Amino acid sequence: MLGRLVADATRLGRMTVRAGVVVTGTEVLTGAVSDRNGPWVAERLLALGVDIAHITVCGDRPDDLTAQLRFLADQGLDLIITTGGLGPTADDLTVATVAAFAGRELVVDPELEEHIAAIVDGWNRRAGRSPAPGPLSAGVRKQALVPAGATSIPPTGTAPGVAIPAVDGAPSGPLPAILILPGPPRELQSMWETALSVAPIAAAIAGRAVLRHETIRAYGLSEADLAETLRTAERSLPQFDALEVTTCLRLGELEMVTRFPQTADAVYSDLVDLIEAAHGPQIFSVDGSTIDDQLAEALAGQLIGTAESCTGGLVAARLTDRAGSSAYVAGGVVSYANEVKSGLLDVPGAMIDAHGAVSEPVAQAMAEGALRRLGVDVAISTTGIAGPGGGSDQKPVGTVCFGFARTGRPTTTMTRRFPGDRASVRALATTAALHLVVGGLRRD
């Protein structure tokens, strides 16, 4: 990708523990649902100083899963983590397949069996059900099967995790440690800390490097321009190679994550100085805070409200996404129809007729109307053309006008043009609205 610059961690020889992740599930492989476990596990491992070499996705076919396990084991990894395929039904095959791959018998863990039976009983009691005991207790027994010599990790749903120790001289070469975790993200995440602490896994990641990772966020900066600055840094900073830099665009913001050992603290600090010198106005965060965090802080007790047209509620939804936001978000008006702009936000019909609903005067009137009607200190408005229809030569699809109003101060407005389809325009306009608020609050 244009301007992405990633130093090769393996080449640098800092990360000595490498892991692979196998995501199982036909619904993931076929694109029906997008995988949330692979990225989550990868982020956690990286934060621990464990390098991710490969992620593989396979369906519920034992042969394909075995092939992927063989592939990962052949890459000389220290740890393989599998997610999914631990349910009670016959097509949930991960434990049996991994056990066969690792050359271990499956044995029932009686304590685990009792534990899972108690959980299922509780569910049924609460649901007022008394299901036929046959298939269910078969399901419970299936989930209590653990490869011989492995450590089980207590379930938070009904599916326990399994940790299999690494083996130096397995029949076909050494095998890495294998950690088997369930597919439902909530279950996997709540078992994570325990999973890392059990002996086979703790041993596998014992040699990891301890790394800092820091995030810089920019708005209105292109990847290409940042890449140019990074190339300059590469030439001018002697220890630059100790930094592993990844940049990516997220909802209109450019995010740069850097991982480095403690010994490279000074060069990272030099890099931050260099980037701030080159792109100061665009850099809005060097401490990991998001624009959402900054908005909450910049309000400093003031109440905010929204007046949205083209974003249709996305700005309000984003503001209220944060736990505790009821302390500073009063609410908002989604004024999709012109009648609602006039009726609930006091935008004069004549103004809409004269300038069009997508115009800075209307954006200003919407924000000021929200200020009064919602009884807030700060208001942000959006009105634009999200597409696909409704564009014109003067106001093509992607044109969005914003208004930012505060009690007792002049209202500011701006017009931007965003690229992409309807969803893209709406998402980029939402991010822009948050930046406009933070910029406005900080101006004085």
Added chain:
Amino acid sequence: MLGRLVADATRLGRMTVRAGVVVTGTEVLTGAVSDRNGPWVAERLLALGVDIAHITVCGDRPDDLTAQLRFLADQGLDLIITTGGLGPTADDLTVATVAAFAGRELVVDPELEEHIAAIVDGWNRRAGRSPAPGPLSAGVRKQALVPAGATSIPPTGTAPGVAIPAVDGAPSGPLPAILILPGPPRELQSMWETALSVAPIAAAIAGRAVLRHETIRAYGLSEADLAETLRTAERSLPQFDALEVTTCLRLGELEMVTRFPQTADAVYSDLVDLIEAAHGPQIFSVDGSTIDDQLAEALAGQLIGTAESCTGGLVAARLTDRAGSSAYVAGGVVSYANEVKSGLLDVPGAMIDAHGAVSEPVAQAMAEGALRRLGVDVAISTTGIAGPGGGSDQKPVGTVCFGFARTGRPTTTMTRRFPGDRASVRALATTAALHLVVGGLRRD
């Protein structure tokens, strides 16, 4: 996963063409961004009747990419598709790595070089830049390098695609056809049709099966209950094995996708009958339509408005997500603070004091207030406790009250309790609101 039932397509021997996908990009591997290309490509291939065996994700390391290509080639696939790593900078290594893997020299395609140079020139002219010619023209030349004997696919950004024909007797065994596509989803998607039509790829997928795929959607049905019905179907429908069934939960809805050859039309129709007989009240769609589609249709020209508290704008955002929704969405009020519930929706303060903001009387008053204030025919309200704080014994986190109001008819209310964290409660409540509207509109 509990109750998922997936017939093995390979075992059935219907899908004779198998493909693998390699997603490249350190930002994907490290979890910084979630991959959109793998699922998209998988869905498109499956719709064409091409089976997906493996998806692998690797960073920008040539050795890891080579290892994954080797792995996929060894699985006897007919086609490998790679995404990403085609940019102009030095760390974009896909074409060079794949060429080396396939044993082909890189040669400049002069026509392609001219084409890309023209695109970059246009960009620079529009941006008013005249960059130093050195690094840029090196970048253009890099992107115009194509493995010898491969077919290039014209870029929609600056990165062309590349199609390498399958080889029966490569030095180390046969190699599948390889299709190299860029990483930006918009570029990849706009090049897709052309990519499938070029000779090397058309030849690779020529033997594919032509399949129908149909979707059934249910609300309020558990995966376990559907799985039980599918087990019954497996026993009672003679040709059941010809169907490949995948089920998954999405935002509170259960989705069942079935793929099958034309010859299995009758058994699929029997399966639908059987599922409707068992779960009729929960099945809301057998024709692929979403609840969003059905809401738009059920409104039949009436205007809808929203009054949201805990969902904070998500219901309005979901309604306005559809292109053309301005024809039937007037707008909404996000009444996060009680003052806004009273001020903009006429909810009496005494009612809030008496029953609490999270109560059916308040939900009813919000919906009726929205009806009047927004001048709409239909209104939906939400008020609840999204968490993590604010819960009590009587009203634990996850409790959400809804109101559904129509002009000239009695308002209906309901209370539900949703599981999970704040984001989960808000998302599930949003889906529930849409179902409440469609159910209410259809009741008479």
